Amino acid sequence: MRATLAQVRSYDRSVQLLLANQFTINLGFYMLMPYLAQHLSGTLGLAGWLVGLVLGVRNFSQQGMFLVGGTLADRFGYKPLIVAGCVLRTVGFAALGLVDSVPALLAASAATGFAGALFNPAVRAYLAADAGERRVEAFALFNVFYQAGILLGPLVGMLLTGFDFRLPCLVSASIFALLSAVQIRALPARTAGHAADAEAGDRQSVPAQWRGVVRNRAFLLFATAMIGSYVLSFQVYLALPLEVRRLGGEGEFGTAAVALLFAASGLATVFGQTRVTEWCKARLEPGQALARGVSVMGLAFVPLLAGTFVPVPDAQVGHRLLVALLPTLAALLLALGTMIAYPFEMDTIVRLSGNRLVATHYGLYNTICGIGITLGNLLTGAALDAARAAGMSALPWLALLILGVACAASLHVLYRAGLLATMAAEPASVTAEGTSLLQRGEQVEVTGNSPGVARR
Numbered sequence: 001m002r003a004t005l006a007q008v009r010s011y012d013r014s015v016q017l018l019l020a021n022q023f024t025i026n027l028g029f030y031m032l033m034p035y036l037a038q039h040l041s042g043t044l045g046l047a048g049w050l051v052g053l054v055l056g057v058r059n060f061s062q063q064g065m066f067l068v069g070g071t072l073a074d075r076f077g078y079k080p081l082i083v084a085g086c087v088l089r090t091v092g093f094a095a096l097g098l099v100d101s102v103p104a105l106l107a108a109s110a111a112t113g114f115a116g117a118l119f120n121p122a123v124r125a126y127l128a129a130d131a132g133e134r135r136v137e138a139f140a141l142f143n144v145f146y147q148a149g150i151l152l153g154p155l156v157g158m159l160l161t162g163f164d165f166r167l168p169c170l171v172s173a174s175i176f177a178l179l180s181a182v183q184i185r186a187l188p189a190r191t192a193g194h195a196a197d198a199e200a201g202d203r204q205s206v207p208a209q210w211r212g213v214v215r216n217r218a219f220l221l222f223a224t225a226m227i228g229s230y231v232l233s234f235q236v237y238l239a240l241p242l243e244v245r246r247l248g249g250e251g252e253f254g255t256a257a258v259a260l261l262f263a264a265s266g267l268a269t270v271f272g273q274t275r276v277t278e279w280c281k282a283r284l285e286p287g288q289a290l291a292r293g294v295s296v297m298g299l300a301f302v303p304l305l306a307g308t309f310v311p312v313p314d315a316q317v318g319h320r321l322l323v324a325l326l327p328t329l330a331a332l333l334l335a336l337g338t339m340i341a342y343p344f345e346m347d348t349i350v351r352l353s354g355n356r357l358v359a360t361h362y363g364l365y366n367t368i369c370g371i372g373i374t375l376g377n378l379l380t381g382a383a384l385d386a387a388r389a390a391g392m393s394a395l396p397w398l399a400l401l402i403l404g405v406a407c408a409a410s411l412h413v414l415y416r417a418g419l420l421a422t423m424a425a426e427p428a429s430v431t432a433e434g435t436s437l438l439q440r441g442e443q444v445e446v447t448g449n450s451p452g453v454a455r456r
Helices: 002-009 013-030 033-043 048-063 066-076 078-098 102-161 166-186 195-203 206-214 217-234 239-248 252-283 286-299 302-307 316-352 358-390 395-416
Strands: none
Touching (some): 002 013, 002 252, 013 033, 033 048, 048 102, 048 358, 066 206, 078 166, 102 166, 102 316, 217 286, 217 316, 217 358, 239 316, 239 358, 252 286, 252 316, 286 395, 302 316
């Protein structure tokens, strides 16, 4: 951990602040959101479909608006969008604790979701810009701080909700208010990409920007190939807890075993991410690291698949050990696969964007993967139900294993075809004097890990 902190100090203050911001954002978010459904259904007595509607509005307003948030960040700069998102989440979280009417709850939920759509692409694009050639290492640190916030947030929230649900809402809102003030004062302003690219973006209409991103075939293929990795990683929150509850029951043991899943995954990332990234960067090219990381995520379900062929021990100790051990091992392998792939994934998006409209690319990428997660979770849930009804408990784990192998194979094909190499800057980019690079006869160098590919 000391080495990780030393690595953080080696970056500029803006990068350090962005890392601290992400920890604080996740701390405030996860001290509240895991307990919102219980508040809505229990304290407020809302029907189940209304609880689902409130939570669904939050998810849709974030996943569905990532592209808008990224576009605004590229047009107006990263700092204003980061600050705006934190201010909006301040209002939204405070409202969730203070209002009780359904329209007000829907508005507050939409505000918290849209806030995430505003600052998420901007934060990642800002980090990529200021980290420069050390992007991969910076995103590894970003994941450490991200997971640390996820680990600590629910623990703080559990303590606060023991008194009153309004307390975590107001504490979380206060955290975002303080974060907004700190960023206004300390975070340097940063525009999108190079000055020439920013000027070109200002003159280009939003639909034209979107058409340019959508025409980036290599980027769209990469985003599509990565959908499966997000479906796999999300099973820490869906399939694995459901399996623990199915085998271990709803009592204290089941609760403790689920908590062990989250703790093992988060702690592994906090203490292992930088070492894993250092090892991969020294031995693998980005495309290889991506494919291998997703492969490990698919293999994470092999222990659960094997467990379906092992008789569950009758002894209480043996039964509990099996119930806790296999899902926890799966969670650790999912964390390892994510540690391998994530920093290179974030770096690849920047490279495929040609370092232009980076936040817009992040926004569209998040939207594509968000839609994939929704569909993937529906199919996973259906597979779990079908497996139980048919007595085929191996079916969901086999399907997830196949998904991981297929996604890893897709990434390997893209890598071998050179489609994950660095993109050239758009030839339409202009200098401050308004003369295009091509008109001046200058050559744009294309670099990357696979030779001979430059897609515009």
